[in-house]
Amino acid sequence: MLRLDNASRAYDWGSTADIPRFMGLEPGETPVAEIWMGTHPLGPSTIQGPDRTMSLDEVAGELPFMFKILAADRPLSLQVHPSEAMAQAGFAAEEAAGVPLESPTRTYKDPHHKPEMAYALTTFDTLVGFRPTAEILRVLNGIDTPFAQSLAEDLHAAPGFPGIVRLVERLLTEPVDPGDIARVVACCRTLVDQGIDVKRAYVTATEIAEHYPDDIGVIISLALNRLTLQPGEAAFLGTGIIHAHLRGMCLEVMAASDNVLRAGLTTKALDPEGLVKCLDRGMSRLARVAPEPFGFSTDVFSPDVREFALAVSQCSRAEPEGTLLPTARQRIVVCTGGEVELVNESGERLKLGRGDAVYAGPDDGEVRVVGTGEVAQAYTPTAETVAGELIDLVPPYSERQLKRRRRGRGPSGR
Known part of the structure; x- marks a missing residue:
């Protein structure tokens, strides 16, 4: 180590x-x-x-x-x-x-x-990621400025992911009057003061504008999910x-x-x-x-990519022999809280405090963490690693709703 x-x-x-x-x-x-x-x-x-x-x-x-x-x-x-x-x-x-x-x-x-x-x-x-078309339209329709309404008209005419991308392309490639951005921000601020917002779109735009008042990113932020x-x-x-x-x-x-x-x-x-x-x-x-448990003390976040996974382990005196970390040929372990010791398969021990980082390679074999604290391990997942479930912000539609949407009637059928 x-x-x-x-x-x-x-x-x-x-x-x-x-x-x-x-x-x-x-x-x-x-x-x-x-x-x-x-x-x-x-x-x-x-x-x-x-x-x-x-x-x-x-x-x-x-x-x-x-x-x-x-x-x-x-x-x-x-x-x-x-x-x-x-x-x-x-x-x-x-x-x-x-x-x-x-x-x-x-x-x-x-x-x-x-x-x-x-x-x-x-x-x-x-x-992270674009809001659904209908939600972006609700955001834009609430902003009473000519610029916001022109964006809403464009998206209404060409909805869906390709239309959103074209809208972003317009914002990034065509000249935009800084005054139009300022008027959108002012309207967002007024709406927030009145207790009106659409899933934090307006408050986000006002917060970003405090740092980048004339930046087109302020407008694009209205189309993005806040998480x-x-x-x-x-x-x-x-x-x-x-x-x-x-x-x-x-x-x-x-x-x-x-x-x-x-x-x-x-x-x-x-x-x-x-x-x-x-x-x-x-x-x-x-x-x-969504994490998957590994033993009693570790959460594994594995988003099903070949390069990396993350395991976060809380160790305590409840496991006197130490908490076993997930198997990895190569890993970087950082202590995120408390004071702990890493112990490799040969019995080598290394003390860590918060912020300390260690590389452990193939020769270290199994690695345990002893003490009271927390460590996070970045590593390349093996074939045995369980991939965590990915959860969308927007719940999936039922088959009945999908059929209605394909017929152009919307989720409610109205």
Whole structure:
């Protein structure tokens, strides 16, 4: 087992306090947005070797997953992660064009797709996936401005997922008067003050506008589902799913990629055409991940992707021999609370406090955690791993309702 030293990212949306406190440090003036744990070339973890500091990939090879601690004080960029085919093509094109890997204008940092999962450490708010057409229309019809009504007319004429994508394309590619955005926000604020909202769409727009008042992402947010995760809950974001985290602290586990196509709510380079292309290939599905139990003390969040799963274990004196972690050839374990010891199959022991991270490889065999606290393990699931159930925000229609919808009568038949 190897203790990890991990890279941090000081993005402007990060928190000056949350991650430092989590790591047992004093808050500073610089926002800390992310801690990266893994072997990604843009920020590999390191270990202390016998005579030098080594990159984790020198010991572990290239891990297929990346593990992060994320803390947001304000909204992240409106973004989508590409499919594997898009990532491979985009990376090859930028390599051929000679765009430096560290260039701020570069989109594809590697040739990999990036499905990911967020596990809430605090109350965590995010926007993920599109609302149903009818719900977007209810949102827009409640906003009494010419701009909002023109968007509603467009969507009413071309409903469904393709129509929503075309609406987003219009917003991203056609010039929009900042005054139109301001008038929409003002109307949303008035509605919220009157106690009127449609599944938190209006309050979300006003909150985002406090940070990005003239950004078209404020308008696009009206079409997105707002999801609040409580500590211990998780959500899966597949490739092609539009999203924007709003605030809170979470663990993220993902395929080992840093490919992000952005279209708003950021000072970084935008790729609206790439984002729309990605949406055409993606699904507007949002899913929580329902955990499966492993033993008495562990919840396994496995969204049925080949690269990663997450196991969260609470250990206590009730298990004096320790809590057995799910089997994995390679794993990264981070302590999220308390003080614990990891014990491998050879009896090697390593103490961890909150924020400490460890890599355990094939030679470590079974790993147990002893003490009173909590650890989270990111790993590549095996064939025996039970995939967690994905739960849609919108309940599935019954067959009778589907037949009515196919006839154009709507769910109620009216």
